[in-house]
Amino acid sequence: ACAAYLIKLRWPQGFICPACKTSVIPWQASHVRLVCPLCRHFTYVSAGTIFDKTRTPLTTWFEAAWHVSTAKNGMSAKTLERTLGTKYRVAWTMLQRFRVAMVDVERNQLSGNIEVDETLIGGVKRGGKRGRGAVKSIVVIAIEIKEPVGFGRVRMRHIPDASSASLVPFVCDVTAPGSVVHTDGWGAYNGLSEYGFTRRVTVQSSSGDPAHVSMPGVHRVSSLLKRWILGTHQGSVVPEHLQSYLEEFTFRFNRRTSGSRGLVFRRLLERAVATGPITERDVTHGYEWG
Secondary structure, three states, X not given: OHHHHHHHHHOOOOOEOOOOOOEOOOEEOOOOEEEOOOOOOEEEOOOOOOOOOOOOOHHHHHHHHHHHHHOOOOOOHHHHHHXXXXXXHHHHHHHHHHHHHOOOOOOOOEOOEEEEEEEEOOOXXXXXXXXXXXXXXXXXEEEEEOOOOOEEEEEEEEEOOOOHHHHHHHHHHHEOOXXXXXXXXXXXXXXXXXXXXXXXXXXXXXXXXXXXXXXXXXXXXXXXXXXHHHHHOOOOOOHHHHHHHHHHHHHHHOOOOOOOHHHHHHHHHHHHHHOOOOOHHHHHHOOOOO
């Protein structure tokens, strides 16, 4: 049943042979292997997906996907290990692959009124001569602000520093031109107007307004992110894997209003099929995010 479901996700309009590119009804050599009747090319239903060359049964992958997508706060590798009755390394690998799959490279940019600010994960408070902490785990957050109240979608990135070279490309990547970008008075954001954005300085560094008043969206997301990392993952996120965790949090946050657990499960599997193979190096040393 899992293989049949995967076939429907991979070829919703009917099977197309990867070798000869012909639309045909394949022979089914096994529940996971298809054969093109014209060119005799063998195709595994998991080939070219995040399940490529896995030794873990598809039933286990599907069970993991269900738990990952339906648990309110997600799962740590240790919890998934106990839930599936598998080894820790298997659970860790599955989670890392799912996190990569959660990113849709063709997702729409944020638009409208956008709050942008940085936060520190597992680091120290801002400091130094320029007023920003030079720590490893700096995360920049962008979130849509809805009128009259409420928040829309979010994007996040682990950046090496809070310089213009790190912050401006992030805003350009995730935000549609013409949007109004609300920031604090940090000078690294000064060049945003050159890229088609209207920058509004919401709070100056010397302002007495607390963060949750001047930047409520970013403050809310930052608090939820830190609570999620501390609660679900016991705060144990190393810098080289931090972006993967940010993508999982983004996937969950942007689907927080979904009333159907089944739809989130299906969306995760759709992304798993659309995402190419993930190497062991990606899992161990961190995925090379583009």
